[in-house]
Amino acid sequence: MNMAEWLVRTARRAPDAPALLSGENVVASYSEFAANAARVGNVLRTRHKVEPGDRVAIFMKNSTAYLELLYGIWFAGAVAVPVNAKLHPREAAFIVEDSGSRLIFVAGVDELRSLLPSTCALHDMEIEPAFVAEDAGLSAPEPRAPDDLAWLFYTSGTTGKPKGVMLTNANLHAMTYAYFVDVDDVLAEDAAVYAAPLSHGAGLYNFMHVLRGSRHVVPRSGGFDAAELCTLAPRLGNVTMFAAPTMISRWVAAARQTGYTGEGLRTIVYGGGPMYLADIEAAVAQFGPRFVQIYGQGECPMTITSLSRADIMDRRHPRWRERLASVGPAQSCVSVRVVDANGREQPAGEIGEIVVSGAPVMRGYWNNSDATTQSIRDGWLWTGDMGTLDQDGYLTLRDRSKDVIISGGANIYPREVEEALLMHPSVSEVSVVGRPSSEWGEEVVAFIVASTSEPPSVEALDTHCRSLIAGFKRPRTYLFEAALPKNNYGKVLKTELRKRISGH
Known part of the structure; x- marks a missing residue:
C-alpha cells in the first residue's frame, strides 16, 4: 500500500485538525x-x-x-x-x-x-x-505493492562511497507498526517536533504521527536549538521528538542554565550514536521519565532494539546500570543475534557482530549486488556493529567493526575524508580517526604525513576540505607525523593512532 x-x-477522518x-x-x-x-x-x-x-x-x-x-x-x-x-x-x-x-x-x-x-x-x-x-x-x-520502493536512503559504506538503501513500503510499514508496540504510543494531541534532519531518522518517524493525526512541527530555526526548544515545548505541549545523544547533552546543559525541567515534553526517542551512561542519567535527572532509546540502521530503519521508558527509569533491578548502558532487547518484528566471523551464535556476554533479520530489513543496496551479498547472508543483515547479549536478551554495543565516526548524530566515514585530504599536493599520507567530544560525541582527527619539507597550514587544509566535502566532516584537529604506524602488511594501525590522540 x-x-x-x-x-x-x-x-x-480529521480534516480540520492542525497538521x-x-x-x-x-x-x-x-x-x-x-x-x-x-x-x-x-x-x-x-x-x-x-x-x-x-x-x-x-x-x-x-x-x-x-x-x-x-x-x-x-x-x-x-x-x-x-x-x-x-x-x-x-x-x-x-x-x-x-x-x-x-x-x-x-x-x-x-x-x-x-x-x-x-x-x-x-x-x-x-x-x-x-x-x-x-x-x-x-x-x-x-x-x-508492498515490495515497491518508497524511500532510497543513502548511507556511506566502509569505503566512504555512498550506497542507496532500498526501503520498500513493507519495510516502512513494519517499522511504523513496531513503533507503537516497542517504542511509544502516539496521540492525536501530540506534537512531533523535527529538530533533527527530516532526511534521516526524524523523517522516518513522521508516519506514526500522520496515522494518528498528530501535529508536525518544524522549529522556526529549522533545526536543533536548545534554547528554542526550552521555550517551544511548554507552549506546544505533548511534544515528542527524535534526537541524537549529543543533542540531548547540549539540551540538558542549556536547561540547567534556564531552570527548564521538561515542561511540555512527552517522549524523547534517542539513537543514532552512543549514549554514555552519565549522560542519560543526567538527562533523566533534568527532564524526568520521558526517554526511550532505539538502535537501528538505515538498512533496518530505527528497528533493531529498543530500551523502554520503564527500563530507563527502573532502579530496582540488580543490573539496572548494565541495562541503562544497553540498547535494550530486540523489537517485536525482528530477530537479533550476536555471532562470530563464521556466523556461529555467541554465548551470553561474548562479543561478536550483531546480525538482524525481519520485516524491516532493506531489500538491498541500489544497483550494488556485491554490497548486498556481503551485508545480507542467509536472510540476516550483518550490521558491522559489535556487541554482547545478556541472558535476558538485552543488547549492549561494544564497538564498531567499521571505523565510522558519529559526530552530532551524523555518520562520518574516515575514507572519504582521507581521500579528500590526499588530493592536497602537500599531503603524502593520511589516516583519520575519531576522538571523544563532550559536545559532539566524537570529532574528526587527521594524522598527516606531509610530502614537502614545510607542512601545509591548517587553514589551507580546511579550505581544501571544504571545497570537496561537507563542512561537518572536516577534521577538527590536524596532527603531523613523520610516518604512520603500520603492521607487517602495510595497514595503518588506527588503534595506535587513537592511543596517541588521548594526550591531545
Whole structure:
C-alpha cells in the first residue's frame, strides 16, 4: 500500500485538525496537507513526467514544505530520495546521479545546478513553489505493492562511497507498526517536533504521527536549538521528538542554565550514536521519565532494539546500570543475534557482530549486488556493529567493526575524508580517526604525513576540505607525523593512532 494512503485517510477522518506547524503557527490542516501533497504529485506527473518507480530527490533543510514534498512524491508513486542538507553539492550530485533521480527539489543551491546529470531537472523552491493553489491534485495516491520502493536512503559504506538503501513500503510499514508496540504510543494531541534532519531518522518517524493525526512541527530555526526548544515545548505541549545523544547533552546543559525541567515534553526517542551512561542519567535527572532509546540502521530503519521508558527509569533491578548502558532487547518484528566471523551464535556476554533479520530489513543496496551479498547472508543483515547479549536478551554495543565516526548524530566515514585530504599536493599520507567530544560525541582527527619539507597550514587544509566535502566532516584537529604506524602488511594501525590522540 502507498504510504500516502495514510495521509488521505487521516485527512478524511480529521480534516480540520492542525497538521503542519512552523513553530507555534499552524501552516496547514490535515485536509490542506493532503490536498497540497496531491498537487505536488500532479505537478510531478504532468510537468516533470515522473512515472511510478522513478526517483525524486530532496536536498533541503527542514521545513513544513519538506513533508508536503515527501507525500507528493508518494502520491505520484515515485521513490523519495532525501539527501542530507549538510552535504557538499558535489556529494549531493553523486547521490542524484547514482539514484537516477528524475528531479531534485532544492532551496537556493545554485552550485548544484551545474553538477547534475542532464537527465535530472532541478526545482528551486526559493524561486518557484512546488505548486500553486490553482493546481489540480491527483485524485488518489498511485497504487503501490508492498515490495515497491518508497524511500532510497543513502548511507556511506566502509569505503566512504555512498550506497542507496532500498526501503520498500513493507519495510516502512513494519517499522511504523513496531513503533507503537516497542517504542511509544502516539496521540492525536501530540506534537512531533523535527529538530533533527527530516532526511534521516526524524523523517522516518513522521508516519506514526500522520496515522494518528498528530501535529508536525518544524522549529522556526529549522533545526536543533536548545534554547528554542526550552521555550517551544511548554507552549506546544505533548511534544515528542527524535534526537541524537549529543543533542540531548547540549539540551540538558542549556536547561540547567534556564531552570527548564521538561515542561511540555512527552517522549524523547534517542539513537543514532552512543549514549554514555552519565549522560542519560543526567538527562533523566533534568527532564524526568520521558526517554526511550532505539538502535537501528538505515538498512533496518530505527528497528533493531529498543530500551523502554520503564527500563530507563527502573532502579530496582540488580543490573539496572548494565541495562541503562544497553540498547535494550530486540523489537517485536525482528530477530537479533550476536555471532562470530563464521556466523556461529555467541554465548551470553561474548562479543561478536550483531546480525538482524525481519520485516524491516532493506531489500538491498541500489544497483550494488556485491554490497548486498556481503551485508545480507542467509536472510540476516550483518550490521558491522559489535556487541554482547545478556541472558535476558538485552543488547549492549561494544564497538564498531567499521571505523565510522558519529559526530552530532551524523555518520562520518574516515575514507572519504582521507581521500579528500590526499588530493592536497602537500599531503603524502593520511589516516583519520575519531576522538571523544563532550559536545559532539566524537570529532574528526587527521594524522598527516606531509610530502614537502614545510607542512601545509591548517587553514589551507580546511579550505581544501571544504571545497570537496561537507563542512561537518572536516577534521577538527590536524596532527603531523613523520610516518604512520603500520603492521607487517602495510595497514595503518588506527588503534595506535587513537592511543596517541588521548594526550591531545
